[in-house]
Amino acid sequence: MRRPLIGALSALLLGGAGLATAGVTPAAAASDTSKATRVKAVDFAGTVALSNCSGSVVRMPNSADSDPAFVLSNGHCLETGMPGAGQVVVDRASTRSFTLLNSSGSGVGTLRATKIAYATMTDTDVSLYQLSSTYAQIQQTYGIKALQLSDSHPVQGTGINVVSGYWKRIYSCNIDGFVYRLKEDEWTWKDSVRYTSACNTIGGTSGSPVVDSATGKVVAVNNTGNESGGRCTLNNPCEVDASGNVTVRQGINYAQETYGITKCVAAGNKINLSLAGCELPKP
Numbered sequence: 001m002r003r004p005l006i007g008a009l010s011a012l013l014l015g016g017a018g019l020a021t022a023g024v025t026p027a028a029a030a031s032d033t034s035k036a037t038r039v040k041a042v043d044f045a046g047t048v049a050l051s052n053c054s055g056s057v058v059r060m061p062n063s064a065d066s067d068p069a070f071v072l073s074n075g076h077c078l079e080t081g082m083p084g085a086g087q088v089v090v091d092r093a094s095t096r097s098f099t100l101l102n103s104s105g106s107g108v109g110t111l112r113a114t115k116i117a118y119a120t121m122t123d124t125d126v127s128l129y130q131l132s133s134t135y136a137q138i139q140q141t142y143g144i145k146a147l148q149l150s151d152s153h154p155v156q157g158t159g160i161n162v163v164s165g166y167w168k169r170i171y172s173c174n175i176d177g178f179v180y181r182l183k184e185d186e187w188t189w190k191d192s193v194r195y196t197s198a199c200n201t202i203g204g205t206s207g208s209p210v211v212d213s214a215t216g217k218v219v220a221v222n223n224t225g226n227e228s229g230g231r232c233t234l235n236n237p238c239e240v241d242a243s244g245n246v247t248v249r250q251g252i253n254y255a256q257e258t259y260g261i262t263k264c265v266a267a268g269n270k271i272n273l274s275l276a277g278c279e280l281p282k283p
Contacts, residue, residue, distance in 0.1 A: 001224035004052035047165035053077035073207030173198035184237035225253030
């Protein structure tokens with residue numbers, strides 16, 4: 001998976017961020033007229049930097065401005081460590097802080113969680129933190145709107161941007177396809193998004209929102225990639241089809257769809273795993 005970065009290693013890597021990746025920045029992409037439309041609505045506004053990962057302030061289609069805001073990241077980015085296979089975290093107290101970024105990638109303030117509303121690495125790799133601030137308060141204080149989660153399944157071939165608040169980099173590519181089962185070490189994820197090779201994400205991009213470059217909506221959350229050609233091992237996920245056939249794609253990276261989350265959030269941004277259509281794993 002796109003490993004969380006910690007301690008001195010994190011500081012060292014951040015110091016070399018300019019050399020660490022070939023990710024495309026908004027300015028660079030805009031210089032290519034063939035890509036200008038793709039990245040027009042996509043920048044860093046609403047993304048966050050965690051201590052070890054990336055993330056974003058997100059809202060559901062039915063979220064109200066007065067609702068406590070959510071921060072979306074990966075389950076493997078939790079401050080308490082990676083959940084084991086089959087483990088689901090719901091409503092666990094947290095005071096984790098997040099650095100909120102503006103459109104140019106500058107930090108403009110600190111947001112703080114009150115709890116981990118939901119997190120798991122089973123079937124998907126997601127964490128959803130509830131904040132002490134509402135969407136209205138964040139917009140009033142910082143002039144920044146939350147990103148909206150799409151409530152529909154992403155489409156193959158769609159132009160996407162993986163926006164890393166940790167590295168302050170944007171990777172631009174397309175959805176290459178979908179993986180029936182993506183297996184990495186003890187974890188298995190369902191219906192994962194596979195990128196085309198241009199999205200060569202690295203450690204620290206975990207939890208980055210995957211944004212549809214035409215609509216500006218979040219369709220997935222970045223989480224892993226096959227680093228060295230290993231077969232179904234840590235940092236080397238493999239693809240498993242419905243017949244059990246295994247494919248290894250070294251250097252290819254993946255994300256987990258997020259539309260299913262919208263089916264599990266009731267009015268007031270309340271997680272409700274019993275809602276009709278909600279298929280997130282339960283504790």
